Amino acid sequence: MTDIHATYIPFDPAHYTGRTDSFESDRAVYWHNAVQAFDRQPIALVGFSCHQGVRRNLGRVGAKSAPPIIREFFAKLPITTGVQDKYTTLSDLVGDCGDVVCHDNDIIVKGSLESAQRSYATHITHALQNNALAVGLGGGHEIAYGSFLGLYEHLNASNEHLPKIGIINFDAHFDLRTDEYATSGTPFLQIADMMGDEFCYFCVGISRFGNTASLFDKARALGVGVVGDDDCHRLSYDEIWARLDGFARGVDVLYVTVDLDCLPSGVMPAVSAVNTKGIELDLVEFLLEKLIQTGKVKVLDFAEFNPTYDIDSRGAKTAARLLAVCVEWALLYGL
Numbered sequence: 001m002t003d004i005h006a007t008y009i010p011f012d013p014a015h016y017t018g019r020t021d022s023f024e025s026d027r028a029v030y031w032h033n034a035v036q037a038f039d040r041q042p043i044a045l046v047g048f049s050c051h052q053g054v055r056r057n058l059g060r061v062g063a064k065s066a067p068p069i070i071r072e073f074f075a076k077l078p079i080t081t082g083v084q085d086k087y088t089t090l091s092d093l094v095g096d097c098g099d100v101v102c103h104d105n106d107i108i109v110k111g112s113l114e115s116a117q118r119s120y121a122t123h124i125t126h127a128l129q130n131n132a133l134a135v136g137l138g139g140g141h142e143i144a145y146g147s148f149l150g151l152y153e154h155l156n157a158s159n160e161h162l163p164k165i166g167i168i169n170f171d172a173h174f175d176l177r178t179d180e181y182a183t184s185g186t187p188f189l190q191i192a193d194m195m196g197d198e199f200c201y202f203c204v205g206i207s208r209f210g211n212t213a214s215l216f217d218k219a220r221a222l223g224v225g226v227v228g229d230d231d232c233h234r235l236s237y238d239e240i241w242a243r244l245d246g247f248a249r250g251v252d253v254l255y256v257t258v259d260l261d262c263l264p265s266g267v268m269p270a271v272s273a274v275n276t277k278g279i280e281l282d283l284v285e286f287l288l289e290k291l292i293q294t295g296k297v298k299v300l301d302f303a304e305f306n307p308t309y310d311i312d313s314r315g316a317k318t319a320a321r322l323l324a325v326c327v328e329w330a331l332l333y334g335l
Contacts, residue, residue, distance in 0.1 A: 008123075043093060048099070051306075059273060061306075082328065083332065148187075151299045166253070168255070170203075172273070199222060204287065210273070227244075245290070256300045259303045267318055
């Protein structure tokens with residue numbers, strides 16, 4: 001019998017191992033020395049072990065196994081000087097909420113993705129209720145609907161009037177597809193249908209060869225902001241940030257999602273849809289830092305890392321680095 005349910009796997013300290021520099025000072029500290037089970041730390045990691053949406057979208061599956069691997073590579077990175085200068089008790093900084101796992105028996109299963117998204121959303125909501133920055137580790141980009149749902153439910157329950165939510169997606173694709181069921185290509189259309197006139201969406205890194213004219217038409221009709229991959233190479237960083245800054249100033253809360261296929265294949269070979277051009281990792285980091293500095297980012301996630309297709313751990317290291325820099329900036333700039 002096919003299992004259409006999602007299960008929850010609690011924090012596993014076995015994912016956090018690494019070297020010990022016994023002959024160095026006590027500041028030779030790595031994230032594996034500090035991450036604990038979530039208990040009201042300012043940053044909460046939530047894994048979404050699922051690629052049912054990728055399967056439904058006819059992509060290359062494998063992203064389901066990504067969350068533990070991202071953790072393992074993040075664990076081996078040092079806690080930076082700036083963070084150690086600001087905080088004395090490093091174990092109070094990052095908490096791990098464990099993983100939501102989608103069980104689909106490696107076939108397309110009605111209800112499996114939807115169940116996993118709802119379960120994952122409750123963990124995002126829980127992190128937000130405890131005043132943490134919720135950081136999702138995917139999984140396919142179907143994580144986006146769960147991340148947004150968790151944020152929406154938190155804001156809807158804790159405010160008399162729903163704050164204006166802006167979505168910023170680093171991605172080669174709009175993910176506004178119409179389909180018979182939810183996939184990794186539909187999350188933002190699902191959110192648009194949910195939010196109506198309050199839908200606020202901005203994409204960075206969109207490829208004109210990764211989206212049909214129909215999808216560009218749909219994005220235009222929905223008022224989606226776009227900085228395409230060509231402009232990401234031809235405009236200055238400040239010009240690109242000015243566009244995002246204008247968008248961010250018009251909303252109260254930000255949900256930021258990074259589909260790792262926005263990066264070129266030489267940097268990120270381990271995705272469902274490899275990007276021949278992509279946008280620079282340095283630009284992504286620059287913009288993420290600026291966005292975190294606004295103080296409006298409440299949920300952040302990383303999607304589409306697919307360890308099956310990794311080469312020399314490039315993808316794992318890139319995903320872990322992006323997680324580490326975002327954790328660092330959130331801790332340095334405040335939440």
